[in-house]
Every structure is written in C-alpha cells, then in structure tokens.
Amino acid sequence: MENAISINGITKSFGEKKVLDDINLDVKKGEILGLLGPSGAGKTTLIKILTGQLSAENGKSVINGINSQKFSGDDYRNFGIMMDNFGVYDRLSCFENLKIFARIYGIKNDKINEALESVGLSDAKKTPAQNLSKGMKSRLRLARVFMINPDILFLDEPTSGLDPATADEIQKMIQKEKEKGKTIFLTTHTMTEAEKLCDNVALLSDGKIVEYGNPKEICRRYNHQKKLKIHLTDGTEKEIPHDENSAEIISELIKSGRAETIHTTEPDLETVFMELTGKELTA
Amino acid sequence: MKNITAVFLKQIKETFRNKTILIQFLMFPVMVIIMENAIKLENMPEHFFVKLFAVMFVGMAPLTCMSAIISEEKEKNTLRALMMSNVKPFEYLLGVGAYVFIMCIIGAVVFAVCGGYEGKDLLEFMVIMGAGILLSSLTGAVIGVFSKNQMSATSITIPVMMIFSFLPMLSMFNESIEKVARITYSQQMSILINGIGNAGIKPESIIIIAVNFVVASILFTLAFRKKGLE
Structure with missing residues (x-):
C-alpha cells in the first residue's frame, strides 16, 4: 500500500541537545501510527517538523507526496492538525470557533454542525469556549480537524490530561476516522491508547526510535x-x-x-x- | 482575501465580548462627548477637549488594542492554529489591523462631529487622525509581535502609550518637554489639529510624521524577522 507519510533521516537539535536523531518511519494510507514516548522524547517536535511548523536539520519528510518543508497554500487542506497546545477562542461559542476556520477553508455551516455532532458538542453549540470543560475543549479542537475532512490527521496527545471516560470517547472518535480511511499520526504516552488504536507504534526515547511494529507483535517479541x-x-x-x-x-x-x-x-x-x-x- | 475577511470577522466577534479592548475604543469618544457638553469655561480654546482627547485617543487606542490582540493570540496559541490553517502572517496582521483601524476611525468621526469640523477642515482632521491611527497601529503591532505574552506586551505598551498620548498634553506646560515631544508623531498631530482652519499644514510636521512612519516600519520588520508570529 502507498505511503501517506515518509520520514527519512530526520534530525533536529535545540542548541546542544539532539531532540531527534535520524528518525525513519513510513505510515501507510489508512493506518494509525502511534508515536509513543515519555514527555520530552521529541514527539511534538517530530509532529511540528512533519506539519511544516519547524524545519529539520537533516532528512526529509514527505506527506502525501509533498515535502513538508515546502508546504504552501492548499497543501494545508490535506491534513488536519490537533496540537495539545492549540488554543480556542474563549469568548466565542463552539460554533463561532469553528466558523472562523470554516471561512478560511470555504466550508459551509452544515459541515460545522456535522463536526460538532460528530464530537458530541451539538448541545454546546452556543456555549462560549471559556465555559467548556477541558475534555470538551479537546473535543472542540478535534471538531476543528474533522470539519476540514483531511486525508491525514496529526493528533498530538489527543487525550492528554483527560478523565478515562472522556479519553475513551475521543479514542472512539479517532477510531471512526480510521474507519473512514483516514491516515492518523498520533503521539501519546499512554500505552493503553496505543494498544487500542494503533496499527503500528514507534517507541521514541531521547530522540531515537528504539522499537517499531504492531503493538501486539512487539509485546510478543519481548515475551x-x-x-x-x-x-x-x-x-x-x-x-x-x-x-x-x-x-x-x-x-x-x-x-x-x-x-x-x-x-x-x-x-x-x-x-x-x-x-x-x-x-x-x-x- | 477570504483569510483577511475571516480574521477581520473573527476580531469583530471577539472584541465585542472583550471589555478591556472595547473600553479603549469607547473611553475617549465618550469622554469627549461628556466634557465638550459639560465643561464650558471662559478663555478656554474652542473645542479644547476634542483637540486634547483626539491626540490621546490616537496615541492610546490603536497601540494598546493591536498589541493586546496579537499578544493574547500568541499566549493562547490561537494564532498558531490560524497559521497552521494557511493564514499568512500578513493576512492576519491586515485582518486585525483593518479592524482596529476601522474601529478607531469610527471614534475619530465622533471627535470630528464634536469638534464641528466641516468641509475641507473635516477632511484634514480625518486625514490627520487616519495617519496617526495607522502609525499607532503599526507601533502596537511591533509590541505585539515582539512580546511573548500579554504580560510582557502590557509592560512595554504602557510606557510607549504614555509617551505618545500624554507628551502632547504635558508639552503645553513645559518647554523642554515640548522640544522632546516635537519628534513624536502625536505631538505633530496635535500641532496639525490645532492648526486646522488657520495655520495650515506645515511641511515640518509631515516630514516628522513620515520619519516616525519609517522608524515604526523598520522596527516592525526587525521584530517580525526576529520573532515572526510565533
């Protein structure tokens, strides 16, 4: 199957510290790849490089056939990014928050409603984001990604800091997107999430991939x-x-x-x- | 253009629920209406409060609003979400800048009405106000781009805003301050506004305002190159 994401020899340092060291990974179309590692392992840095927010020192990453360092214009339509630290406009309602991005992408209002429905925020459509719980804000960020209907989703710690029930709901939403044939690149430090969702996982430690493969196979390999x-x-x-x-x-x-x-x-x-x-x- | 419109419309909705920003647009226009109607003293120059508050308004509102809006978006990472949705930095700055400019021009109209400007004088007043608003917005953008968060933006905005909005008033009482204030666009605006209908436009004022504009543009370019909109 064709690769949606190809990462070849990505290296990145911040000052003296090497954050990513010769990362090589391929993600096939329709696959969920989980990048698993503790805080500070380099997961977010890799996502930032893949989505063109940071440039790599060495190596190349190709997303849907386009070098991620050369993204421009409509390239951004092909993938949705949900970063843990992406903010929402607190004073605006859920609908108004999505409306901003709908205008940018030329998306109609019914798609906003569909996105809110898909993350279970229909009832909170008119609620200002400042009145939402942390879990609801995460769902709103996810709705922003789903609304664009991209081929590839980059999800950075989508369930970080959420209670188990909300995390489970979000995992189900991610699973639904996979069933639609989306390619998903997600970072997490929760092994149960990786085991539950991912076709393959890459274990990242100190900027290096120390193991890669299907979660169950990896576990069997180390039995x-x-x-x-x-x-x-x-x-x-x-x-x-x-x-x-x-x-x-x-x-x-x-x-x-x-x-x-x-x-x-x-x-x-x-x-x-x-x-x-x-x-x-x-x- | 659609990205600029999206940012502009977002800003309208956002700011109408943001009292701290909204008050900047309203404070001086409301004050001028009250003061012009409530205080009438003998020997007081005609439309004294219009001329005084117009300069203070231009030195304060656009500068504070631009820096507050940009720094808040940086702090809350909403700006990053916009950038990752293919909104270019110049589109964002134009969207926010257009909003601030229009809101301040509406304020300037209030001053013009209170000042009783008509015909050529009205046009002159609005051009002077427009130029000042543009310069203050640019200065506010420099601070917003340069600052990491709202706290650092506020600590830079307050002294800068005090210089531009209060120097013209203080220079009425002290000759030394007046000499220093001459190099600022707000002092030149004050001179130009006071000269509407009699003294005419002095080339010196135009040159100083142009130099201020060049300096602000250079500072903006440097700040943007160093920090971007990160």
Missing part, C-alpha cells in the same frame, strides 16, 4: 518469560511455564473446576519500553 498465569477459584494465582506440559496442567485444573481464568504473561508496551530504555513511558 521472554513465556509463562501462563492462572487465576484459581480460591482467589490465588498460579504461574506455569508455557511449554509442552502446560496443556496437561491446565486441563487438570479445568477438570477439577479450580481454574477461573487463564492469561498469557506477555509484557505490555510499558514493560517493553522499560526493558529497552530503562525508563518509564509515563515519566
């Missing part, structure tokens, strides 16, 4: 323990090696009615990240 965890009906847990004898043990436990649930002990992305970098993902 050194190869054990099975069995929750027993008496409330205790039993760990057994995942080998040729495990079937027999499990079978006995099931027959005796003692086995309640059986789990593999694959590491999660957090554990993989810790193993690779010695750092916590949420740091």
Whole structure:
C-alpha cells in the first residue's frame, strides 16, 4: 500500500541537545501510527517538523507526496492538525470557533454542525469556549480537524490530561476516522491508547526510535518469560511455564473446576519500553 | 482575501465580548462627548477637549488594542492554529489591523462631529487622525509581535502609550518637554489639529510624521524577522 507519510533521516537539535536523531518511519494510507514516548522524547517536535511548523536539520519528510518543508497554500487542506497546545477562542461559542476556520477553508455551516455532532458538542453549540470543560475543549479542537475532512490527521496527545471516560470517547472518535480511511499520526504516552488504536507504534526515547511494529507483535517479541498465569477459584494465582506440559496442567485444573481464568504473561508496551530504555513511558 | 475577511470577522466577534479592548475604543469618544457638553469655561480654546482627547485617543487606542490582540493570540496559541490553517502572517496582521483601524476611525468621526469640523477642515482632521491611527497601529503591532505574552506586551505598551498620548498634553506646560515631544508623531498631530482652519499644514510636521512612519516600519520588520508570529 502507498505511503501517506515518509520520514527519512530526520534530525533536529535545540542548541546542544539532539531532540531527534535520524528518525525513519513510513505510515501507510489508512493506518494509525502511534508515536509513543515519555514527555520530552521529541514527539511534538517530530509532529511540528512533519506539519511544516519547524524545519529539520537533516532528512526529509514527505506527506502525501509533498515535502513538508515546502508546504504552501492548499497543501494545508490535506491534513488536519490537533496540537495539545492549540488554543480556542474563549469568548466565542463552539460554533463561532469553528466558523472562523470554516471561512478560511470555504466550508459551509452544515459541515460545522456535522463536526460538532460528530464530537458530541451539538448541545454546546452556543456555549462560549471559556465555559467548556477541558475534555470538551479537546473535543472542540478535534471538531476543528474533522470539519476540514483531511486525508491525514496529526493528533498530538489527543487525550492528554483527560478523565478515562472522556479519553475513551475521543479514542472512539479517532477510531471512526480510521474507519473512514483516514491516515492518523498520533503521539501519546499512554500505552493503553496505543494498544487500542494503533496499527503500528514507534517507541521514541531521547530522540531515537528504539522499537517499531504492531503493538501486539512487539509485546510478543519481548515475551521472554513465556509463562501462563492462572487465576484459581480460591482467589490465588498460579504461574506455569508455557511449554509442552502446560496443556496437561491446565486441563487438570479445568477438570477439577479450580481454574477461573487463564492469561498469557506477555509484557505490555510499558514493560517493553522499560526493558529497552530503562525508563518509564509515563515519566 | 477570504483569510483577511475571516480574521477581520473573527476580531469583530471577539472584541465585542472583550471589555478591556472595547473600553479603549469607547473611553475617549465618550469622554469627549461628556466634557465638550459639560465643561464650558471662559478663555478656554474652542473645542479644547476634542483637540486634547483626539491626540490621546490616537496615541492610546490603536497601540494598546493591536498589541493586546496579537499578544493574547500568541499566549493562547490561537494564532498558531490560524497559521497552521494557511493564514499568512500578513493576512492576519491586515485582518486585525483593518479592524482596529476601522474601529478607531469610527471614534475619530465622533471627535470630528464634536469638534464641528466641516468641509475641507473635516477632511484634514480625518486625514490627520487616519495617519496617526495607522502609525499607532503599526507601533502596537511591533509590541505585539515582539512580546511573548500579554504580560510582557502590557509592560512595554504602557510606557510607549504614555509617551505618545500624554507628551502632547504635558508639552503645553513645559518647554523642554515640548522640544522632546516635537519628534513624536502625536505631538505633530496635535500641532496639525490645532492648526486646522488657520495655520495650515506645515511641511515640518509631515516630514516628522513620515520619519516616525519609517522608524515604526523598520522596527516592525526587525521584530517580525526576529520573532515572526510565533
């Protein structure tokens, strides 16, 4: 499948500090790629370079066939950007906030209403943004991106600082966009979000990609323990090696009615990240 | 053009709900209406308050509004969202600038009506006010572009605004201040406004205003090159 985003050898430093070091990534059309890393890993810097807000020292990034350092005019119509720090006009209502951008992109009012509907802000259409909760403001920023109906979405920490229920709602909205065939490049430091949404993840630490691939495959790749965890009906847990004898043990436990649930002990992305970098993902 | 219009219309809606900006546009026009009608003293020059407040209005309102609008958008990152929607810096500045200019010109009309200007005098008054508003807007834009946030913009705006709006008044009481004030466009505006209908337009005033305009343009270019609209 054709690449929507190609990143080749991107390097960026701020003063002495190398923030991005030879980043290479491809994102296929219709794919969700999650860039996973702790705060300060260089995720936002990479998004800024990809969207033409910053220039790279070395390397090249191509978005929909266009060098991101040479974006101009209508190129911006092809992708939507939701940065964590993008503001909203506090004194204006949700509708008026979107209307500004609708005028810029030549979008009709019914599309504004559709965008507000899609993020569940129809009832707050006339509410000034200053009266919205943090989660609602995030949804408004997301509506601004959805309204443009771009091919590629860059979402920088879309659920950062939100309560689990709101984060879950936003993740569902992102999933819906993927179902429409959109390519999504999202940054996050939440492993559950990455596991839930992303086709592929790139683990970023100190400006370097330390691992790349499908989240489940990565976890399987780092499953050194190869054990099975069995929750027993008496409330205790039993760990057994995942080998040729495990079937027999499990079978006995099931027959005796003692086995309640059986789990593999694959590491999660957090554990993989810790193993690779010695750092916590949420740091 | 559609981007400039979008910024302009956004600014109308935004500012009508922003009391601190709105008060800048209204304060002096309202004050001049009240003072012109309420205070009539013997030996007081004709339309004294119109001439005094018109210069203060031009030195204060456009400058404060431009710097406040730009710095607020920078601080709240709404400006970045606009830039990432393909609004060019000059389109943004023209949109905001046009709004501030029109609002101040409406204020200038209030002064013109209160001052009883008619015909050629009215035209002269409006041209002088227009030039002053343009220069003050440019100075406000320099401060807005240069400042990181509203706090830093305010700390620069206040002294600059005091110089341009109060020097012409203070120069009435002190000759030394008057000598210094001569190099400012607001003092020259004051001289030109006071000369409407009798002294005529002095070339010296035009030259000083033009030099002020060149200096403000250079400062704007330097500020923009250094900081952009980031």
